[in-house]
Amino acid sequence: MRILIFGAGALGSVVGALLSKRHEVHLVVRPGNALAIKESGLRIEGLVDGTFAVETHVDLEDVPQPEIIFVTVKAYDTEAALEALARMARKARLVISLQNGLTNLDQFRKALPDKAVMGATSMGATLIGPGRVLYAGKGDTVFGHLAHNSELSKEAADLFDQAGFVARSDANVEGELWMKGIINASINPLTAILKWQNGEILSSEGVLGISQLACSEAAAVAQAIGVRLPAGDPFAKVREVMRATALNRSSMLQDLERGKRTEIDEITGEIVRRAGERGISVPVNRNLWMLVRGLERRGD
Ligand code: PAF
Numbered sequence: 001m002r003i004l005i006f007g008a009g010a011l012g013s014v015v016g017a018l019l020s021k022r023h024e025v026h027l028v029v030r031p032g033n034a035l036a037i038k039e040s041g042l043r044i045e046g047l048v049d050g051t052f053a054v055e056t057h058v059d060l061e062d063v064p065q066p067e068i069i070f071v072t073v074k075a076y077d078t079e080a081a082l083e084a085l086a087r088m089a090r091k092a093r094l095v096i097s098l099q100n101g102l103t104n105l106d107q108f109r110k111a112l113p114d115k116a117v118m119g120a121t122s123m124g125a126t127l128i129g130p131g132r133v134l135y136a137g138k139g140d141t142v143f144g145h146l147a148h149n150s151e152l153s154k155e156a157a158d159l160f161d162q163a164g165f166v167a168r169s170d171a172n173v174e175g176e177l178w179m180k181g182i183i184n185a186s187i188n189p190l191t192a193i194l195k196w197q198n199g200e201i202l203s204s205e206g207v208l209g210i211s212q213l214a215c216s217e218a219a220a221v222a223q224a225i226g227v228r229l230p231a232g233d234p235f236a237k238v239r240e241v242m243r244a245t246a247l248n249r250s251s252m253l254q255d256l257e258r259g260k261r262t263e264i265d266e267i268t269g270e271i272v273r274r275a276g277e278r279g280i281s282v283p284v285n286r287n288l289w290m291l292v293r294g295l296e297r298r299g300d
Contacts, residue, residue: 010125012072017052036131075101075266101266120180124248137245144173188252189288199246
């Protein structure tokens with residue numbers, strides 16, 4: 001099967017690499033990465049060790065029509081990605097979002113209400129050089145089809161399963177995406193501010209306390225707007241992801257280190273915005289949002 005990974009950063013590259021064992025995989029990547037992968041293959045280290053043969057492209061126009069498209073761009077690029085992919089997406093069987101952020105769902109609902117499968121993953125990966133990725137964060141992935149076509153979300157989960165990832169499908173897409181957003185809001189800003197690996201939060205009672213407050217504020221917002229979170233204590237899930245991805249540097253920390261814009265507006269900023277609409281006070285998330293924007297040298 002032909003699969004396109006559009007906007008393959010660290011995580012998209014790991015997904016593409018493992019899928020390439022059974023499928024024809026095309027990555028749309030930045031020019032430096034494309035060149036390195038063309039010359040020496042895609043190198044994955046950490047939980048998996050190997051060099052993988054994938055096709056790379058800088059320009060979407062050069063990609064032959066795929067059956068399945070994974071969208072792995074940053075959340076602030078989703079709208080542009082959906083526009084660029086519109087023609088190809090119409091002919092594809094499945095378009096799968098595998099991104100961070102609480103703003104993607106509405107954008108996919110608008111653009112591809114019958115075709116999209118939303119994925120929420122707690123895996124973590126780091127770009128360590130052109131064409132080289134460290135896959136250090138174990139985690140599971142949940143897929144849900146926007147129009148509740150359980151066969152299609154199961155197909156996405158099976159694809160992942162066969163590639164060696166842990167995956168399942170679930171009809172409660174919104175709840176799973178919010179849970180993932182809550183996990184990101186409770187880990188990413190703190191690791192970005194402190195320049196810590198995810199697991200380091202567990203060893204500081206004070207910082208873990210801030211993470212817990214960010215988590216309970218975000219969970220209260222989810223509840224207030226009618227999102228049904230998956231069963232269980234949300235902060236137990238946050239701690240579980242910290243443990244499983246202990247050695248990973250969060251995507252937000254990686255973005256700051258590379259001088260790139262982070263997804264803080266689409267994660268913590270969105271929680272604050274939704275809280276504002278309901279008159280709910282979320283001081284911890286508001287402060288974390290402003291601190292990360294400050295580190296990006298953007299104002300409010
Ligand atoms: O953004 C990230 O880095 C990841 O979503 C996660 C799960 C927090 C692991 O680092």
